[in-house]
Amino acid sequence: MSAGEKAKAKTEQAEGKAKETVGRAVGNERMTAEGQATKSKGDAREAKEKTKDAFKH
Template identity: 80%
Template sequence: MSAGEKAKAKTEQAQGKAQEAVGRATGNERMEAQGRTKQSKGDAREAKEKTKDAFKH
């Protein structure tokens, strides 16, 4: 997996987790949902890169 894409995936996951926690703490359901969405995007990006790596070898 390219280092840039891996970092981007991890960043999205961390930002999503933080946003979800803030949303939960403040009772803001929309922010919480946006955080979960961002985490999912990071997870999908990571899975895509792992799949690409699997076919390289």
């Protein structure tokens, strides 16, 4: 996994989790949903990079 893509994935996951948590704390469903979407995007990016690494070997 390239370091840049790995960092992007981890950043998206962390941002999404934070936004989701804040959204739940203040009762904002839209913010919670946006946080979940951002976290999922990071998860998908990480999975894609792991798959690419698996096929390199």
